[in-house]
Amino acid sequence: MEELKAKLxxxxxxxxxxNEVLQTQAAELRQAKEKLKISEIHYxxxxxxxxxxxxxxxxxTGQIFDxxxxxxxxxxxSYEDFLGRKFWEIGFLKNIExxxxxxxxxxxxxxxxxxxxxxxxxxxxxxxxxxxxHIYLVNHKKVIQFNLRDVxxxxxxxxxxxxxxNELERQVAERTTELQVAxxxxxxxxxxxxxxxxxxxxxxxxxxxxxxxxxxxxxLKYVLYRVxxxxxxxxxxxxLGETGTGKELIAAAIHDMSPRKDRPMITVNCxxxxxxxxxxxxxxxxxxxxxxxxxxxxxxxxxxxGSTICLDEIGxxxxxxxxxxxxxxxxxxxxxxxxxxxIKVDVRIVATTNRNLHEEVRxxxxxxxxYYRLNVFPITVPPLRQRKEDIPLLVQFFIExxxxxLGKRITSIQKETMKALQDYPWPGNIRELESVIERAVILSxxxxxxxxxxxxxxxxxxxxxxxxxxxxxxxxxxxTLSETQWRIEGKDGAATILGLHPSTLRAKMHKLGIxxxxxxxxx
Numbered sequence: 001m002e003e004l005k006a007k008l009x010x011x012x013x014x015x016x017x018x019n020e021v022l023q024t025q026a027a028e029l030r031q032a033k034e035k036l037k038i039s040e041i042h043y044x045x046x047x048x049x050x051x052x053x054x055x056x057x058x059x060x061t062g063q064i065f066d067x068x069x070x071x072x073x074x075x076x077x078s079y080e081d082f083l084g085r086k087f088w089e090i091g092f093l094k095n096i097e098x099x100x101x102x103x104x105x106x107x108x109x110x111x112x113x114x115x116x117x118x119x120x121x122x123x124x125x126x127x128x129x130x131x132x133x134h135i136y137l138v139n140h141k142k143v144i145q146f147n148l149r150d151v152x153x154x155x156x157x158x159x160x161x162x163x164x165x166n167e168l169e170r171q172v173a174e175r176t177t178e179l180q181v182a183x184x185x186x187x188x189x190x191x192x193x194x195x196x197x198x199x200x201x202x203x204x205x206x207x208x209x210x211x212x213x214x215x216x217x218x219x220l221k222y223v224l225y226r227v228x229x230x231x232x233x234x235x236x237x238x239x240l241g242e243t244g245t246g247k248e249l250i251a252a253a254i255h256d257m258s259p260r261k262d263r264p265m266i267t268v269n270c271x272x273x274x275x276x277x278x279x280x281x282x283x284x285x286x287x288x289x290x291x292x293x294x295x296x297x298x299x300x301x302x303x304x305x306g307s308t309i310c311l312d313e314i315g316x317x318x319x320x321x322x323x324x325x326x327x328x329x330x331x332x333x334x335x336x337x338x339x340x341x342x343i344k345v346d347v348r349i350v351a352t353t354n355r356n357l358h359e360e361v362r363x364x365x366x367x368x369x370x371y372y373r374l375n376v377f378p379i380t381v382p383p384l385r386q387r388k389e390d391i392p393l394l395v396q397f398f399i400e401x402x403x404x405x406l407g408k409r410i411t412s413i414q415k416e417t418m419k420a421l422q423d424y425p426w427p428g429n430i431r432e433l434e435s436v437i438e439r440a441v442i443l444s445x446x447x448x449x450x451x452x453x454x455x456x457x458x459x460x461x462x463x464x465x466x467x468x469x470x471x472x473x474x475x476x477x478x479x480t481l482s483e484t485q486w487r488i489e490g491k492d493g494a495a496t497i498l499g500l501h502p503s504t505l506r507a508k509m510h511k512l513g514i515x516x517x518x519x520x521x522x523x
Contacts, residue, residue, distance in 0.1 A: 052149045055087065059107060059135055059142035062086040074129070074150050076122035087146075092119045106133045106144065116155055119148075128155040188298070213249060214397050215390030219382040222497040223250065226379045231257035236329065238314075238374045239352040240479075241381030244431030247352040248312055250381055254350055255308040263307035265350075266300050271313035279321050279337060283328070286338035299336065301328060301345055308348040314374065315355030315366065322367045329373050349374070356475060380479050384426040384433060386498070391422050394430065398437035399449060410441055413449040424455040474512040477505070486516050 053071030057064045067082045075092045082090065093099045106112045114131040121127060129148040136143055213224065230237055231254045239247045248267065255265040273281050284299030300309060311317070317325065328334045333344050351374050360366035384391065395413065403410045426432055436451070444450045480494045487493045488502050495502040509515075 052147050053129070055082070055146040055148070057087055057144050057146075059144045062088065062103070071148060074121075074127060074148065075119065076125075081122075092121070102131075102133070106135065110135045116151060117148075127152045213246070213253065214394050215387060216393065217382075217387040217390045218496055219387045219498060220390060223379060223381055224253070226377075227253050227257065230254065230377045230379075232259065234348050236349040236374055236376045237351070238357075238376070238378045239350065239381060240357075240378055240475075241352075241354060242383045242429055243354045244429030245381040245383055246430055247354075247381050248310065250379060251308075251310040251312075251350045251352060255310075255348075258308065258348065260307045260348060265308045265310055266304040267310040267312055268300050269312045271316040275318045278318065279324065282321065283324060283334045284336040284343075286336050296336075299334075301334060301347055302343060304347045305345045306347075308350055311349065311351040313353060314351040315353040315357055315360055319365070319367065322370050326367065326370045326373060329370075378479070380476055382476060382498075384429045386473070386476065388422045391433070392418060394433060395421060395437060395449075398434050399441060402438045402441040406441055408441060408444070409447055410444055410449050411447045417449060417451055420451070420455055473508070474514065477508060477512065477514055481514070481516070 051070060052068075053074045054066075054068040055064060055071055056066040063084065063086055064082045065084070067079060069079075071082075072078060077090060077092065087093075088096050088099065102112050102114065112131075112133045116128045117131040119127050119129055128151050130151050132147045132149075133144060136145070213220070227250060237251075237254055239250050241247045251267075252265060255261060268282060270278060280297060280299065282299050283301055285297050287296045311325075324334060328345070328347075329349055332346060333342050335342055357366055357371050357375070361368045361371050384394075395418065399410050399413070402408075421433070421436075428435075436455070437449075439452045440449050443452045477494070477498065480497050481488075484492060484494045484497065488495050488505060490496065493502070495505040498505060500508070
């Protein structure tokens with residue numbers, strides 16, 4: 001009996017112990033359920049209020065079984081639009097194939113993330129999301145959760161920022177280009193100004209055969225009258241005359257009496273430049289334009305912009321350069337050697353020559369169209385032998401000039417000496433006269449001028465000179481007759497201009513075979 005009682009008590013204790021365990025477990029289960037309920041409430045609250053779209057679907061089938069409200073807000077689809085459908089069937093994916101690739105990558109790796117993924121809302125708007133996907137197990141079943149954070153505003157801001165950045169870069173590049181162009185133009189103007197200053201200093205230092213136009217002859221007065229007529233205009237002038245007659249000085253007088261006088265006249269001696277360099281000297285060149293062109297050179301035409309350019313000895317200009325000069329005269333534009341950029345200039349052209357350009361045209365050595373462009377207003381400077389009355393004035397001028405220079409005092413000249421000077425034909429014209437007087441001043445020991453040598457020319461030179469003189473005299477008479485419309489007598493007649501008696505002029509015309517065209521002569 002006692003044994004049975006003990007067994008009952010032991011069993012009762014076991015039951016009590018089990019009961020206590022069960023009660024404890026039941027209490028723990030109740031607590032777990034409470035925690036789970038709280039967790040579910042908390043998860044549901046997060047699921048419904050979080051500012052990210054959440055999409056939960058079956059990993060194997062792609063079927064959606066839950067979405068949160070914010071996803072509907074982002075994409076514009078209702079909860080019913082999502083539920084039970086495969087995610088690629090709804091229509092918010094702009095690139096289904098790319099998304100399927102991401103879906104497969106998620107299944108193989110368990111996690112994917114994309115930035116700025118483009119989606120399409122139900123009403124057709126484009127939105128951008130940051131897309132994160134991961135796989136987890138629920139009741140031994142694989143589930144995929146997609147989190148989509150709306151980054152449309154950031155994307156728009158980024159695109160706007162990039163656009164602003166690109167526009168800023170464009171403007172900076174544009175301004176940089178403009179600045180580079182401006183700096184280039186400033187450098188070019190600086191170079192041109194430096195060249196002008198150098199050239200101006202050279203012109204100041206340059207020694208002319210005489211400092212002023214000396215003479216009182218009718219022939220010289222007529223030349224100066226022509227200068228006064230044309231100087232105020234922009235007309236191209238062609239100055240004709242033998243070597244040493246002072247053509248460049250007449251060109252300078254035209255410039256000094258023109259509206260362009262405030263800028264220096266640019267002179268180019270076409271005969272002094274090598275044929276292969278004359279084009280670059282006139283029109284400039286770019287670096288590398290030809291072998292040896294190591295830097296850019298601004299041409300004389302650019303330097304002369306707004307001023308006058310004197311093309312001395314234009315008859316020596318090569319034919320290939322004449323075409324470019326013609327265009328510069330006609331259109332006021334040209335290109336530097338090695339450049340395709342057209343340069344516009346405002347330049348007045350004055351050309352000089354000791355050649356018979358009409359004859360040069362006939363022989364094919366000078367372009368006819370260029371000749372007519374240059375010969376708009378011709379001025380013929382008479383040779384010294386045709387203005388003998390100016391010789392005493394010129395002699396006196398050169399005596400004073402070289403007496404000062406050499407520290408001498410020459411105050412007189414014998415009549416015989418002056419007669420010899422006036423009788424000499426002076427094939428070298430004023431330049432030759434200046435050389436003779438300079439040499440005489442050097443050798444004169446007293447106050448009287450003594451010629452160093454007897455004024456003679458060799459028979460060969462005399463013969464050549466006579467032929468040349470006759471040709472020049474014939475051209476001079478023809479030119480003067482043409483300018484006076486073949487009027488011989490009177491104040492404005494050719495005889496007065498040439499400083500000849502009308503009968504003397506007629507005799508010369510007969511001797512040189514000059515006949516008036518078929519029109520009535522006006523005496």
